[in-house]
Amino acid sequence: MSFSKEQLERYSRHIILKEIGVKGQKRLSEAKVLIIGAGGLGAPAALYLAAAGVGRIGIADADRVDLSNLQRQIIHSTNDLGKEKALSAAESMRAINPETRVEAQVCFVSADNIGALVADYDVILDGTDNCPAKFLINDACVLAKKPFSHAGIIRFRGQLMTYVPGQGPCYRCAFREPPPPDAVPTCSQAGVIGAMAGVIGSLQALEAIKYFTGAGTLLTGALLTYDALTQEFRKIRLPRRESCEVCGTHPTITAPFDYAGAVCEIAP
Amino acid sequence: MEKHKAEFSIAATEDITDAVCPLTFVRAKAALEELEAGDVLALRMNDGEPVQNVPRSVKEEGHKILKLTDNADGTYTLFVRKTGE
Amino acid sequence: MKIIVGGKFKDYPEGLRLSALIKQENVETPEYVTVALNDDFAEARTFDEIVLKEGDNVEFLYFMGGGGE
Numbered sequence: 247m248s249f250s251k252e253q254l255e256r257y258s259r260h261i262i263l264k265e266i267g268v269k270g271q272k273r274l275s276e277a278k279v280l281i282i283g284a285g286g287l288g289a290p291a292a293l294y295l296a297a298a299g300v301g302r303i304g305i306a307d308a309d310r311v312d313l314s315n316l317q318r319q320i321i322h323s324t325n326d327l328g329k330e331k332a333l334s335a336a337e338s339m340r341a342i343n344p345e346t347r348v349e350a351q352v353c354f355v356s357a358d359n360i361g362a363l364v365a366d367y368d369v370i371l372d373g374t375d376n377c378p379a380k381f382l383i384n385d386a387c388v389l390a391k392k393p394f395s396h397a398g399i400i401r402f403r404g405q406l407m408t409y410v411p412g413q414g415p416c417y418r419c420a421f422r423e424p425p426p427p428d429a430v431p432t433c434s435q436a437g438v439i440g441a442m443a444g445v446i447g448s449l450q451a452l453e454a455i456k457y458f459t460g461a462g463t464l465l466t467g468a469l470l471t472y473d474a475l476t477q478e479f480r481k482i483r484l485p486r487r488e489s490c491e492v493c494g495t496h497p498t499i500t501a502p503f504d505y506a507g508a509v510c511e512i513a514p
Numbered sequence: 515m516e517k518h519k520a521e522f523s524i525a526a527t528e529d530i531t532d533a534v535c536p537l538t539f540v541r542a543k544a545a546l547e548e549l550e551a552g553d554v555l556a557l558r559m560n561d562g563e564p565v566q567n568v569p570r571s572v573k574e575e576g577h578k579i580l581k582l583t584d585n586a587d588g589t590y591t592l593f594v595r596k597t598g599e
Numbered sequence: 600m601k602i603i604v605g606g607k608f609k610d611y612p613e614g615l616r617l618s619a620l621i622k623q624e625n626v627e628t629p630e631y632v633t634v635a636l637n638d639d640f641a642e643a644r645t646f647d648e649i650v651l652k653e654g655d656n657v658e659f660l661y662f663m664g665g666g667g668e
Contacts, residue, residue, distance in 0.1 A: 248548060251541070258540040264575070268547040287666040377664045398663025405663050420640065425631040425662055433665030443666070469660060480606055482658050485638050 253345070257299055263461075270459035271299060275345075277458045280304040280367035282355055282383060284335035286433070286443030287397050287450060288373030289321035294451035296339035296346045300458075303339065304367060306351035307331040318440030355379060357504045360386040369457055370394040371450045375433065377424035378505035384409070384417040386502040388492045393457055395450040395465075399438050400431060402474040404446035407465050407484065408453050414467030419487040419494075424505055442474055522580060522593070525553035530568070531560050531589055538564045539571045542594075546577060551598035554580065558591050565590045600653040617641060617649040617657070626659055633660035 249257070249268065260266045260274075277300045281288045284307040292305055311319075311326045311334055319331075326334040336350040353359060355374075364370050364386050372383045372394060380396060387394040387409060396417045397406035409416050449470070456462050469482045492499040528545040530538045542557055549555060559568055569579055572594050580593040600615075601608050604624060611620065617636070621629050634641040635658040641649060651657070 249544060254540050254544055255537055258537055261540045261543060262536055268544045283666065285666065373666055375664065375666055377662055380664070398666050400663045400665045403663065405661075420633050420635075420660055421662065422633070425628070430628050430631055430662045430664060436665075438665055446666070482635065482660070483638055484635065485640065487640055 253299075256343075256345075260298070265461035266459050270461065273458045274299050274455065275301045277369070277454075278302040278304075278367040279369050279371065279454055280306065280364060281371045281373055282306050282363075282379070283373030283375065284319075284321065284331040285309075285315065285373060285375060286318045286399060286438065286440075287447040288335065288371070289319045290444045290447035291371050291373060291451040291454075292335055292339055293321055293342060294448060295454060296343045296348065298451070298455055299343065300346055300454070302347045302349065302367075304349040304351055304363070305332050305335050305339070306353055306355060306363065307335070308352055308354040318438065318443040320444070355382060355386075357382065357502045360502050361390065364390050364392050367392070369454050371454060372396050373447065373450070377430070380417060381421075381424050382502055382504060385492050385499055388416050388418075389500070389502065395453045397446050397450050399442045399446050400433055401436055402439050402442065403472065404442050404474075405469055405471045406446055406449055406453070407469045408457075410457070410464060410466050413464075415484045415486040416490065416493040418492050419490045420469070420484055422491075439474060442472075445472060445474075522554045522595070524556045524593070525549055527556040527558070529558045530564065531558055533564075535563055535567060538568050542568055542572055543575065546572070546575075546594065546596050549596045551596055553596050555594045555596065556591055557594060558585070558589055561588050561590060565592075568592065600651075602651055602654065603656045605658060611651070615651045616647060617651060618646040620651060620657065621646065621659075624659070627661065631662055634658070635660060 257271045260271050261268055279295055279300050281292050284305050295303055309331050311322045311329050311331055321335045321338045330352050332350040332352045336348040339348045370387055370392055372380055374380055391411040393410045395408050453464055467484055469484050471480045488495050530541045533541055545555055559565055569592055573579055576597050578595040580595055583591050585591055600613050602611055626632050637656050
């Protein structure tokens, strides 16, 4: 397949880049990305990946757009209040790039559906709002040997890491297991600066684009942390943990599972 | 263009006289990526900005400029040999 | 002695235990913090046994559950 004149124009700023070129742009057009959560992180990630010409993007969320979301979830607009987030996000993505095939999945991820969901995609972005879901995504991706980007934001801080099978630690290596419900603050309790979602979600989109095009190095074996108050980024080296329950030498987790209490935490 | 055939055979031609910067270079780059290393691309472009910038950008990508000929109609043809990666 | 905490050199008295450092640094939700010590993870149950030494590199990693909602 070769690009039409219109496609060359749409993607010209990518194609000019030595690290991407026509070859990299073609890889993007053949790429399949699943974004779990059409919220703060998922919003910029989904828009940038659609705009970048990623061939197929799944966007999974069962929530509906709420007024308190619009301070940061820039993929939805005031007109979308009450609409399913996955559908509202898909509309915005198709509007920015009709060439991208968008698959809206109106569902929450759980142990029952996550295996089938991730199987269909090359890279998964975690844009969820709670720790149990982040562990579920980690386990499912490790078990299915799928690369994924983990991220979290709170107040004026954010962090992300990238897992690629066979290349460094998973999220569970470092964080082991979710804290009990309400033990650590969530955004709805502690607040979050809207633009933080833009920074970290965009970094997740960048990791996916770099993965497909082979440009640069990924955040494997590292946790990138960002503090907006001091404007400091730090890249903290993360070792692998041989005793990790899912990616270690003797794994005890062999299938994704849900943590109790996860369901009520998901509610907006 | 007959006489060039004696010097090198042209694998493909691309006319970018309908494009403006940076699409001139994007189209040239795309046309080159379709070719095999060693192939020669004939690029027809307008005088002015394209002829000033496209040859330089193509050279920066590592390809070899063989010849630039004035077509005496306000356009130039640039002959580029694609280098391997 | 000088140790590195979160990428910055800090002066602490000899014999400082990791559990004491966690208190001194006002670590948020200390019972759920992950500690990377010299490119290895320290087990939470050993925080009280680990005696820090000159040049040790300590990183505190936090749960950040937010991002969706």
